[in-house]
Amino acid sequence: MSKLTTGSFSIEDLESVQITINNIVGAAKEAAEEKAKELVKAGPTLFPGLESYRDDWNFKLLDRYEPVITPMCDQCCYCTYGPCDLSGNKRGACGIDMLGHNGREFFLRVITGTACHAAHGRHLLDHLIETFGEDLPLNLGQSNVLTPNITISTGLSPKTLGEIKPAMEFVEEQLTQLLATVHAGQESAEIDYDSKALFSGSLDHVGMEISDVVQVAAYDFPKADPDAPLIEIGMGTIDKSKPFLCVIGHNVGGVTYMMDYMEEHELTDKMEIAGLCCTAIDLTRYKEADERPPYAKVIGSMSKELKVIRSGMPDVVVVDEQCVRGDIVPEAQKLKIPVIASNAKIMYGLPNRTDADVNETLEELKSGKIPGCVMLDYDKLGELCIRLTMEMAPIRDAEGITAIPTDEEFTNLVAKCADCGACLLACPEELDIPEAMGFAKEGDFSYLEELHDTCIGCRRCEQVCKKEIPILNIIEKVAQKQIAEEKGLMRAGRGQVSDAEIRAEGLNLVMGTTPGIIAIIGCPNYAEGTKDVYYIAEEFLKRNFIVVTTGCGAMDIGMFKDEDGKTLYERYPGGFQCGGLVNIGSCVSNAHITGAAEKVAAIFAQRTLEGNLAEISDYILNRVGACGLAWGAFSQKASSIGTGCNILGIPAVLGPHSSKYRRALIAKTYEEDKWKVYDARNGQEMPIPPAPEFLLTTAETWQEAIPMMAKACIRPSDNNMGRAIKLTHWMELHKKYLGEEPEDWWKFVRNEADLPLAKREDLLKKLEAVHGWEIDWKRKKIISGPKIKFDVSAQPTNLKRLCKEA
């Protein structure tokens, strides 16, 4: 029997009947798989499955970067045999031990994040194909390598929306396989959950890549544009005299209809549209390929959601998907702000008005008969949200609705505090609210004011306060001046790094003369406050690192100014170059960060991408000095993004809260046999320095994170100048932030030319005196001592199969 394929055909004897098949589930992928297999140059893992990367790559990574399990709970309550006490690595009734169970928990987070991005991509892909057709070209700027993550996994290089479908189906199929493994009585070995998590991470970057390339192409986002426009950011940028539509979430699909409606009705200067979280980033990219003057604004990160609503400023709130708070409806309802749910992933139990008449729905919402509604028809959504905003504004203005207390109410509320300490115990940031209340009673509000930036607006404190003090409102009250001054600039997300940029930077990155790529990404669950990421970005920019950024991190970097009133985006260029501050875009744009590293291997080093993940990752791990920073990572998506970086050999530092992901990947720097690779020229083992010393770990403070990241950019392939530059930065930063020079700097020295130039003599003395190295003082040369030899043409690899004589 021959297989059905898409296309038209006639049935014999029934000549006038023609049947057209547009789509057979799985057919596109099947055909693509066949095609991909024909690729002559492809690597061993086209369309990989659960096991494909395990032995050849993942286990090699996990042998050096060991899983560090830090359980969040003694118990497992996953099936009805339980709950089981697994403390002390006991086994539960089903036989799984504490390690395995926590591997499963971490893995569950990673596949959840992967699913989020993949579902986001599927939604956009279907919607955009419906709107623009399958043949819409993937115009992403002047590059040949457009979809490195898709190409690595599937061997495909789609050029149109329609050609993306097989890659989308591939991710969805593998996610189903992965999800099946968390069933009780399936996988139980921690190490295999890690391998599967790494695989899921690689899928996540495919899903993100799909999400971003389709929106960049169809919505006319900036296309690898270093000069993408500067966007206003911060609560203080909202003109309170205008009607204000606030959009929250990650999927910009619906918002484009609102913006179209505003533009068609010439309302762009008569009302405000601004967003929170990644929807905000993507709405400011809409139609910006030609750098038109932007009018949409960014309010800020997820931690501002409740704060903005409590301010009473929005006249309408629209939510789509991902990282949207669960209490938006009750909170908004108190302040008469209608909530529109525009994506089927979050419907909040609201009445569905998708099929209803817009005028009738408008009346229902205006009168407060319903607190909000579901609206999944985008044409109606555009009209409804804009008209509702324009009509709600005068009503709400007349009533002057805000949750921020008056001066008198404030004084009375503060006076009620009994100093019981319940809020301090409940606060996830461990903010000393009782102490601040105490000072406020005496008229000193500075302590309360200081809480504002660290407070993530979660209201756990309010729920335990027996005196029913609206603690968040109290904090926001004293921070009013600070909030009014929250005005910054952020460069609109520019999309992927172009081939030309990679060609220009490739050699510097591999030799180490560009000290590294620092990727600041992720959410706002910071330990100390928003400004942390600004300090980190500034330090690395001053030192000529390439700083790439996405998501909430990209926003928070733009919130602060220097003495001259300039933000970092104004002070540093937007290109992928030494000292460039590159806002790639929203969370899904993270695929272009891994993509940039992959493109170094593909374009600069001519490595095959197709089906070749292990070799590409091996190349990145050994040669591309890059380190991620997800300083406030809170979400499951952040765990999948980070894990996708990890499988590709890119280490990441997380903030202290991220220890709650339960699993880190840390190497034993003291075990010498972990620090060897092969020289691909002859298969001989060669020792390497212990860097990067982790793939995933946490730092306690931003001051600690900086030297850790600088150190994590050191790679075996650095040439002498590159190593000297990297050592200079790391040693200086260690001294600056940790009070003294690091102890283990000498482990990275292969010969005298590796030593930081300014300190060469001094360091040679230390090598002689402290470490017993032999120095030829006449020629200022090291005669003996280093365990690692320097050979400029060595080709470090962890994959024996890539070696010539292997």
Add this chain to the structure above:
Amino acid sequence: MVDTTKNTKLFTSYGVSTSKTVTPEMAAKLISKAKRPLLMVGTLTLDPELLDRVVKISKTANIPIAATGSSKVSLADKDVDAKYINAHMLGFYLTDPNWPGLDGNGNYDTVIVLGFKKFYINQVLSAAKNFSNLKTIAIERGYIQNSTMSFGNLSKADHYAALDELIDNL
């Protein structure tokens, strides 16, 4: 005398096993008895009141310090045996019997922790709690449920007093 054993209130629990509370006197005894103790300090010890007591504990009982986070900045000129190490990495290495320690002389038998946010140290210590026999003693202001022994929740003033009492008993 400060009663450090009373208030063990939690907002959320890690489950079945939680740390035993200790008095400053008991803590001092355990620390003095340890064969290879390590004082693990976090960045909250930048607070001068805490810093002063960290230095006293280290000097009085002759205990080396693992200066995690960015705590080393303030310890650099205090004439104590302090070395920087990342807390998460230390938490992992402490579970490895083959770790040579900060001084090359092997792993430790007792770790005293001070100067961390609760959520962080609880998480870091949960590796040791589940996968090693290491004894951990938390002398923090808050009750640290994942250590082997801990003070209960204290006011700032009581915490300082408890630390002073501990130092007096070393």
